[in-house]
Amino acid sequence: MANVGLNEQAVREEIIAPILRALGYRAGGEHDIRHGKHLSLRYPRSHLGHKKRSDPKLEGYADYICYAKGRISWTVEAKGAEESLTIDVVEQAYTYAKHPEVRSVYFAVCNGKEFRLYLTDAAPTQPALLTIVDLTNFDATVEALAKFVAPSALLKRFADGAGPAFPALGKTLSSYAQITGGWIVHERPEPPIPGLVGFTVTVEGEAIERTDAGLLAIVRGRAPYESLQRLIERLGLTPVNLQSTSMELSVVPTNPTVFEAHSVAVFPKGELMPNITTGTEVRLEFGILVELRLIARVTLTGHIVTGPFEMNARYVRADDPTVLLLTFRSVGSCSLRLN
Numbered sequence: 001m002a003n004v005g006l007n008e009q010a011v012r013e014e015i016i017a018p019i020l021r022a023l024g025y026r027a028g029g030e031h032d033i034r035h036g037k038h039l040s041l042r043y044p045r046s047h048l049g050h051k052k053r054s055d056p057k058l059e060g061y062a063d064y065i066c067y068a069k070g071r072i073s074w075t076v077e078a079k080g081a082e083e084s085l086t087i088d089v090v091e092q093a094y095t096y097a098k099h100p101e102v103r104s105v106y107f108a109v110c111n112g113k114e115f116r117l118y119l120t121d122a123a124p125t126q127p128a129l130l131t132i133v134d135l136t137n138f139d140a141t142v143e144a145l146a147k148f149v150a151p152s153a154l155l156k157r158f159a160d161g162a163g164p165a166f167p168a169l170g171k172t173l174s175s176y177a178q179i180t181g182g183w184i185v186h187e188r189p190e191p192p193i194p195g196l197v198g199f200t201v202t203v204e205g206e207a208i209e210r211t212d213a214g215l216l217a218i219v220r221g222r223a224p225y226e227s228l229q230r231l232i233e234r235l236g237l238t239p240v241n242l243q244s245t246s247m248e249l250s251v252v253p254t255n256p257t258v259f260e261a262h263s264v265a266v267f268p269k270g271e272l273m274p275n276i277t278t279g280t281e282v283r284l285e286f287g288i289l290v291e292l293r294l295i296a297r298v299t300l301t302g303h304i305v306t307g308p309f310e311m312n313a314r315y316v317r318a319d320d321p322t323v324l325l326l327t328f329r330s331v332g333s334c335s336l337r338l339n
Helices: 008-023 087-098 138-149 151-158 226-234
Strands: 033-035 041-043 058-060 064-068 072-078 106-110 115-119 130-132 177-190 200-211 214-222 240-244 257-267 272-274 281-283 288-301 304-317 320-338
Touching: 008 064, 008 072, 008 106, 008 138, 064 151, 072 087, 072 151, 087 106, 087 115, 106 138, 115 138, 130 138, 138 151, 177 214, 177 304, 200 320, 214 257, 226 272, 240 288, 288 320
Parallel strands: 072 106
Antiparallel strands: 033 064, 041 058, 064 072, 106 115, 115 130, 177 200, 177 320, 200 214, 214 240, 240 257, 257 288, 272 281, 288 304, 304 320
């Protein structure tokens, strides 16, 4: 059977990518393709009928999100040739397509042997609109898909009332901005904590994107030494999701865009934990609950987002939250480079 043995990456590059190009989609072109690794989706699966509310949150991405003139989208989820296109695979692809940050009209799944196309407004348990089982006939495959998902077909069927899918995040930017670098530096801890003065986290990546509720900044950083890196990972500070109710990045310093985040972590008895006041690691004699609140007020200049931030931390005993162990506030500045 054709394409047996292709892993997921090979299916994306050897099967799906040529089909999308033949349909008229190009990254950064009039009919754009976004590779989902740059779009983190974090949301519960409980809205799917037979999923339990106790199910873990789904974290992932659609492999390809294709846009006809930036207005109408459809998604493609790739699987390896040895993976069957089960109902769970279809539901996963449906959930990505249905997400408010994507809102695709169609979604597809492909394992290199079979290509199925579904209507997003239908239940994921409904039969596929189109199933192609012979992907060796490239021209016939493209011709069959073009009737549904070629840019001209999407615009003809769905253009009425469809505005831009993703308005720009701000001046000089498109509707999505990848974070390519930057820094976060603590300048003034209160009360004074010598180890925090000048403490700098290097920003490594992630993105700023639009949601129905405003802007979402996903920031991944790295501390200068490993023990504190483990600490910020446990505290949920990398990557950290910062939400803003603003719909675009401000260019006015007196009226900045405000991002906020809140995280809680528990360090159990017996675990090694960095002591921020001494810079050493200590083994905990009792569990500690740490609550952090972050707020950043930033402004866009060209492709750089800068501004002050404030972090408030509260440490209490995990077995008795009324016992306050430490509280402090740290004020500093941040700079993110966008692409």
